[in-house]
Amino acid sequence: MMKRIILLLFFICPTLSFCYAQNIEDVRKAIDIMDKYGLFAKGPDWEVAKKEALAQEPESVEQARDIIKKALKVAGGKHSFIISSDTVNKYNSEVNWQMPSVSLNDNGDILIITIPKFGGNQDMAKAYAESVLENHLVKTLKDNSSIKGVVIDLRNNTGGNMYPMIAAVHQFLPKGKLIGFKRRNHTVWYNNRSVREVVLGKKEYEHIDMPVAILTNKRTISSGEVVLICFRGLKNIRSFGSATAGYASGNSSFFLSDGSKLVLTTGCDVARTNEVFCDDPIVPDVETDNPLEDAISWLTGY
Numbered sequence: 001m002m003k004r005i006i007l008l009l010f011f012i013c014p015t016l017s018f019c020y021a022q023n024i025e026d027v028r029k030a031i032d033i034m035d036k037y038g039l040f041a042k043g044p045d046w047e048v049a050k051k052e053a054l055a056q057e058p059e060s061v062e063q064a065r066d067i068i069k070k071a072l073k074v075a076g077g078k079h080s081f082i083i084s085s086d087t088v089n090k091y092n093s094e095v096n097w098q099m100p101s102v103s104l105n106d107n108g109d110i111l112i113i114t115i116p117k118f119g120g121n122q123d124m125a126k127a128y129a130e131s132v133l134e135n136h137l138v139k140t141l142k143d144n145s146s147i148k149g150v151v152i153d154l155r156n157n158t159g160g161n162m163y164p165m166i167a168a169v170h171q172f173l174p175k176g177k178l179i180g181f182k183r184r185n186h187t188v189w190y191n192n193r194s195v196r197e198v199v200l201g202k203k204e205y206e207h208i209d210m211p212v213a214i215l216t217n218k219r220t221i222s223s224g225e226v227v228l229i230c231f232r233g234l235k236n237i238r239s240f241g242s243a244t245a246g247y248a249s250g251n252s253s254f255f256l257s258d259g260s261k262l263v264l265t266t267g268c269d270v271a272r273t274n275e276v277f278c279d280d281p282i283v284p285d286v287e288t289d290n291p292l293e294d295a296i297s298w299l300t301g302y
Helices: 002-037 043-055 061-079 085-093 122-133 162-168 192-200 223-230 291-300
Strands: 081-083 101-104 110-114 149-153 177-182 187-191 212-216 237-241 249-255 261-270
Touching: 002 043, 002 061, 002 249, 002 261, 043 061, 061 081, 061 249, 061 261, 110 291, 122 162, 122 192, 149 291, 162 192, 162 223, 177 192, 177 223, 187 192, 187 261, 212 223, 212 291, 223 261, 237 291
Parallel strands: 110 149, 149 212, 212 237
Antiparallel strands: 081 261, 101 110, 177 187, 177 261, 249 261
C-alpha cells in the first residue's frame, strides 16, 4: 500500500509542479506586459506592486488572476481589467451591437443620429457605419435646405470599437487629426482619413458643414467618449446632457495562456485642443435634464 502511495505522489507532483510553473509564468508574463505598456506602470507605487506580484507563487489559476488584477489596477487604472476565456468566447459568438438610427424631429428640420456601442467584426463595422452614411436623410442633407442642424446622440453608448462609430459621423468632422492617445512617452494621433479607411476602405464621403449638437450622459463610456472628444474645439459644436463616465482612455488587449484576455490602459485621450482626458468625467457645454429638447432649440436658433 505504501509503495502505491509513493508511486501515486511521484506521478502527481510533476503535474502539480507544471501547473504551479504555468501560474507563475502567467503572472510574470502579465507583469511584463504591464511594465512595457501600462499607462501608470512607473514610479514607486508600480515598483512595489510589481515586486509584490513577482514574489508570489500562485497555486491555482484563480490565485494567479487575483495577483494580476491587483497589479493591473496600479499599472492601468480603473479602465483595465481581465476577461475570462468563457466570456471571451461568449463575446465572440454573440452580436454585441446594434445599428445606429437616423431620424428627424417632429418638425422635420433637425436630423437625429443615435450612435450606440459596437463590438463586432470588419463586415459588421462597415455595415454599422454605412447604416448612417448611406441613409437617404444623410445622403441628401447637403441639398436639403430645411434641415437646420444635426444631433448626435451618444447617451448610453458604453463603448467598444471606436472606428465604426467615428466613421459613421466622419462627414461632420474636418479633415486632419481627430484624436490623440497620450502614451507614457509619446502621443499617437489619428486623422479623419485613416479612421475612415479602416472601416470603409478607399470610399470617400463629402464633408458636411453643419452645426452639430452632441448628447451625453453618465453611460457615455470609453469609445463613446472618444467620439465626443473628436468634436472638441470645433466652432459649430455644442454638447448637452450630463457628464460622461470618465473612461476617456485607450486600451490594448493581450491574451494569457488559458485564453483569458488582459485589457490594459495604454493611453489617455487627447483632443485637437491638446486637452488631455483620462479618468475624469467630461462635462457637457450645457448641463440639462432635457438634452434633446435643449439641443434642438439651440440648433433651431443657430
